[in-house]
Amino acid sequence: MNIIMLGAPGSGKGTVGIDLCEKFGFETFSTGAIFREEIENETELGKIVQEYISSGGLVPDDVTIKIVEKGLEKYPNGAIFDGFPRTIAQAEALKEMLAKNNNKIDVVLNLNIPDEDIIVRTASRLTCPNKKCGATFNSKFMPPKVDGICDRCGSKLIIRADDKPETIKKRLKVYHENTEPLIDFYRNEGILETIDVDIYKDSKEDNVNRAIEAIEKHK
Numbered sequence: 043m044n045i046i047m048l049g050a051p052g053s054g055k056g057t058v059g060i061d062l063c064e065k066f067g068f069e070t071f072s073t074g075a076i077f078r079e080e081i082e083n084e085t086e087l088g089k090i091v092q093e094y095i096s097s098g099g100l101v102p103d104d105v106t107i108k109i110v111e112k113g114l115e116k117y118p119n120g121a122i123f124d125g126f127p128r129t130i131a132q133a134e135a136l137k138e139m140l141a142k143n144n145n146k147i148d149v150v151l152n153l154n155i156p157d158e159d160i161i162v163r164t165a166s167r168l169t170c171p172n173k174k175c176g177a178t179f180n181s182k183f184m185p186p187k188v189d190g191i192c193d194r195c196g197s198k199l200i201i202r203a204d205d206k207p208e209t210i211k212k213r214l215k216v217y218h219e220n221t222e223p224l225i226d227f228y229r230n231e232g233i234l235e236t237i238d239v240d241i242y243k244d245s246k247e248d249n250v251n252r253a254i255e256a257i258e259k260h261k
């Protein structure tokens with residue numbers, strides 16, 4: 043199955059996605075995690091993408107699409123796409139790439155959360171820098187069992203530089219301008235499932251259970 047996690051930065055795409063992977067045996071394909079690793083390893087690609095990421099902008103479509111084209115072969119049985127596509131051009135390219143292998147997107151999980159809640163939540167977000175893990179925690183809403191350490195892989199958790207409130211505000215603007223149109227794009231394809239997230243009431247499990255129900259409808 044191919045599933046897209048859609049939603050603003052900090053909406054819980056990564057967190058819910060990881061639990062879905064554990065439940066269904068899927069794997070996450072996160073363009074953000076790939077880019078962060080390239081930056082960390084100081085590769086050519088890392089140098090190209092660094093400025094876009096640290097300013098809260100989007101990496102250009104041609105660069106991003108190439109990365110996905112290259113990476114897709116590692117996921118012959120499908121994937122959970124976290125953070126891709128982020129533009130209509132990327133969505134169209136993904137559709138074409140999958141169709142070449144008689145594949146398609148089965149369901150798009152749209153995590154709907156007000157901007158003001160995103161700003162509150164990302165201010166205390168902690169991220170595991172290990173690309174194979176990528177778990178996120180939150181010192182206020184979902185603390186790790188051991189302070190500062192990833193529950194899943196034991197790596198030291200970091201605060202992402204692009205989670206700073208000023209950068210998050212820019213990322214939200216970029217989300218509304220470039221990524222939000224994908225909601226209608228996938229609604230028209232009949233595969234959109236929206237999950238309304240209330241950060242004060244819902245536990246992670248509540249959102250994961252809603253996501254599981256939505257996936258079951260499209261199996």
Ligand code: AMP
Nearest residue numbers: 073074094095099100101106125126128
């Ligand atoms: P994420 O980890 O998904 O929040 O991504 C972190 C940053 O990486 C984003 O703010 C963008 O700068 C960049 N990025 C990740 N995925 C994409 C994408 N599909 N298209 C363009 N830029 C991306």
